[in-house]
Amino acid sequence: xxxxxxxxxHKITKRGQNVTFRCDPISEHNRLYWYRQTLGQGPEFLxxxxxxxxxxxxxxxxxxxxxxxxxxSFSTLEIQRTExxxxxxxxxxxxxxxxxxxxxxxxxxxxxLTVL
Amino acid sequence: xxxxxxxxxxxxxxxxxxxxxxCTYDTSESDYYLFWYKQPPSRQMILVIRxxxxxxxxxxxxxxxxxxxxxxxxxxxxxxxxxxxxxxxYFCAPFFGNEKLTFxxxxxxxxxx
Numbered sequence: 001x002x003x004x005x006x007x008x009x010h011k012i013t014k015r016g017q018n019v020t021f022r023c024d025p026i027s028e029h030n031r032l033y034w035y036r037q038t039l040g041q042g043p044e045f046l047x048x049x050x051x052x053x054x055x056x057x058x059x060x061x062x063x064x065x066x067x068x069x070x071x072x073s074f075s076t077l078e079i080q081r082t083e084x085x086x087x088x089x090x091x092x093x094x095x096x097x098x099x100x101x102x103x104x105x106x107x108x109x110x111x112x113l114t115v116l
Numbered sequence: 117x118x119x120x121x122x123x124x125x126x127x128x129x130x131x132x133x134x135x136x137x138x139c140t141y142d143t144s145e146s147d148y149y150l151f152w153y154k155q156p157p158s159r160q161m162i163l164v165i166r167x168x169x170x171x172x173x174x175x176x177x178x179x180x181x182x183x184x185x186x187x188x189x190x191x192x193x194x195x196x197x198x199x200x201x202x203x204x205x206y207f208c209a210p211f212f213g214n215e216k217l218t219f220x221x222x223x224x225x226x227x228x229x
Contacts (some may be wrong), residue, residue, distance in 0.1 A: 042207050042220055043207075107160050
């Protein structure tokens with residue numbers, strides 16, 4: 001297993017365009033998290049899945065944001081009609097769930113979005 | 117509301133010396149986990165150390181140890197024998213019953229050769 005994989009690593013787009021990020025978690029992990037990190041700040045929670053179910057969405061996740069995990073494996077995060085304020089690093093992490101006795105999140109390298 | 121405070125935006129330490137990074141948090145829960153993560157420049161977030169709130173014994177991982185004071189809601193990280201590779205942003209991140217990590221604002225650690 002190569003850990004948590006995120007693609008693309010860097011995306012530059014013009015304001016108003018749609019972008020999609022993909023996250024491939026560690027294969028045996030049933031939880032998957034999305035965080036957003038702006039420069040010099042700590043990551044902020046966006047949403048998380050247990051298997052294919054999206055269990056929580058942050059108020060930060062406006063209607064322009066949508067996340068899916070259709071088969072409980074990889075996940076996508078789509079941002080529609082991007083705005084300059086969406087420029088950030090989008091981090092994906094995966095873990096076993098609490099009942100499995102492990103809540104340690106393993107992070108991917110992130111997908112950096114730049115909106116011009 | 118559950119909050120996390122890292123009051124030291126930046127710290128520096130001489131190579132081979134010891135440094136302590138502070139973290140306080142607020143929660144009404146009694147069962148939770150506490151983590152320190154490290155984020156080197158332009159690299160991914162890496163787990164440094166983990167502490168279960170129900171354990172009185174402080175966690176230790178090689179040169180990294182914590183001072184967990186549950187009543188004071190304090191969770192500091194001590195790095196002994198600092199090395200150049202320790203230079204990074206360090207984030208304190210409790211895992212409460214809301215089932216996600218809540219990150220502090222981070223402390224940027226510089227190692228002076």
